[in-house]
Amino acid sequence: MDEATATQQLVVDLQTRGARLEVPVNTMGRRGGAGPTDDKPFVFDGQVVMVPTLADFVGSSPYAVREHGGGYVITRDGAALAPVAFPPRPRFYDLSTADGVPYNQIAVLHGTDVLATTIVQTCIRWNSDADRCRFCGIGISLRNKATVPVKTPDQLAEVAAAAVRLDGVKHFVMTMGTLNEHDKGARYMARCVRAVKAAVDLPIEVQFEPPEDLNVLAEVKAAGADSIGIHLEAFDQAVRERILPGKARTSIDHYFAAFRRAVELFGEGQVSSYIIVGLGESVESIIAGSQRLVDIGVFPFIVPLRPILGTEMQDVPAPSPQTMTSIYEAVTEMLERRGMNHADTKAGCARCGACSGLPAFAAGRSVRAGRQLSVL
Numbered sequence: 001m002d003e004a005t006a007t008q009q010l011v012v013d014l015q016t017r018g019a020r021l022e023v024p025v026n027t028m029g030r031r032g033g034a035g036p037t038d039d040k041p042f043v044f045d046g047q048v049v050m051v052p053t054l055a056d057f058v059g060s061s062p063y064a065v066r067e068h069g070g071g072y073v074i075t076r077d078g079a080a081l082a083p084v085a086f087p088p089r090p091r092f093y094d095l096s097t098a099d100g101v102p103y104n105q106i107a108v109l110h111g112t113d114v115l116a117t118t119i120v121q122t123c124i125r126w127n128s129d130a131d132r133c134r135f136c137g138i139g140i141s142l143r144n145k146a147t148v149p150v151k152t153p154d155q156l157a158e159v160a161a162a163a164v165r166l167d168g169v170k171h172f173v174m175t176m177g178t179l180n181e182h183d184k185g186a187r188y189m190a191r192c193v194r195a196v197k198a199a200v201d202l203p204i205e206v207q208f209e210p211p212e213d214l215n216v217l218a219e220v221k222a223a224g225a226d227s228i229g230i231h232l233e234a235f236d237q238a239v240r241e242r243i244l245p246g247k248a249r250t251s252i253d254h255y256f257a258a259f260r261r262a263v264e265l266f267g268e269g270q271v272s273s274y275i276i277v278g279l280g281e282s283v284e285s286i287i288a289g290s291q292r293l294v295d296i297g298v299f300p301f302i303v304p305l306r307p308i309l310g311t312e313m314q315d316v317p318a319p320s321p322q323t324m325t326s327i328y329e330a331v332t333e334m335l336e337r338r339g340m341n342h343a344d345t346k347a348g349c350a351r352c353g354a355c356s357g358l359p360a361f362a363a364g365r366s367v368r369a370g371r372q373l374s375v376l
């Protein structure tokens with residue numbers, strides 16, 4: 001395997017070590033929420049990368065952002081490294097619904113062109129000390145009053161239409177806490193998708209746990225969802241039981257049955273699964289599990305653990321850049337062999353890619369011949 005390019009190394013380093021903001025840039029960062037949070041979108045070298053800027057470990061990162069010639073630069077140990085830009089505050093954030101809910105409490109911009117929402121900001125698992133996923137901050141933004149507990153289909157449709165009209169968003173990722181042990185919330189998700197699709201032409205990714213009855217996946221597809229994320233997070237059952245004890249009661253076999261059914265319905269490359277590096281699973285297990293996913297047409301969306309402030313894992317160190325690089329290289333190679341690329345996903349996290357280094361590694365393989373990071 002070739003050595004990682006300078007851009008790939010910078011992406012991996014920034015995602016795992018974070019960067020201090022030494023200047024006020026704007027308010028696009030997000031704190032709390034489901035999945036990787038406390039991050040800010042950095043735009044550099046033609047890509048968008050979500051970078052931790054708030055967590056405690058960022059204090060010891062060699063990376064920072066400072067002003068430079070009317071713009072911004074990323075610095076390493078104080079030396080200017082690469083120009084960086086930050087998406088402006090979206091215009092739809094200035095609006096509120098007729099009943100007075102600010103639009104940015106209903107959905108937010110991720111990256112530069114993705115609208116994102118957690119349609120139900122509570123979770124049966126998060127509400128139980130025994131069952132809670134140790135890394136998840138879904139209840140934190142609710143506690144901070146940054147969002148509302150349940151978004152209605154009409155609210156989502158109204159905000160999505162405005163985000164397309166005012167800010168040109170290109171796709172929509174809709175995730176949720178788990179509502180119950182049966183459909184897990186998928187039928188409510190389907191209602192929301194139907195309402196958004198009736199209001200605006202926007203590709204949508206849905207994310208939820210595998211329903212007990214996999215026929216529910218067909219209902220979600222029929223409602224208009226384009227892509228789907230069903231997140232396993234780890235392939236090692238002992239790690240699942242320790243880190244995501246509630247979700248771990250659903251067997252890995254059931255997840256794979258859901259993946260296969262979802263690929264039949266949504267197509268190869270339209271189904272993805274978040275795999276979080278840094279939960280205690282070995283590199284070998286992650287690579288072998290990712291190969292199982294790729295073999296059935298599912299995109300393993302590899303991300304480093306980003307310890308979220310206020311969660312039980314807030315002080316757990318992020319995985320090392322070397323660990324991330326070895327996994328990204330192996331998974332990029334298997335995706336290429338299968339002919340899968342994140343950019344072929346119609347909507348959602350795989351298409352956006354800003355939380356993972358996989359897009360940088362895929363791009364690096366196609367332009368390996370001599371492309372360098374644009375340095376100052």
Ligand code: SF4
Nearest residue numbers: 110349352353354355
């Ligand atoms: S990869 Fe997913 S969670 Fe990360 S910024 Fe993009 S849409 Fe948001």
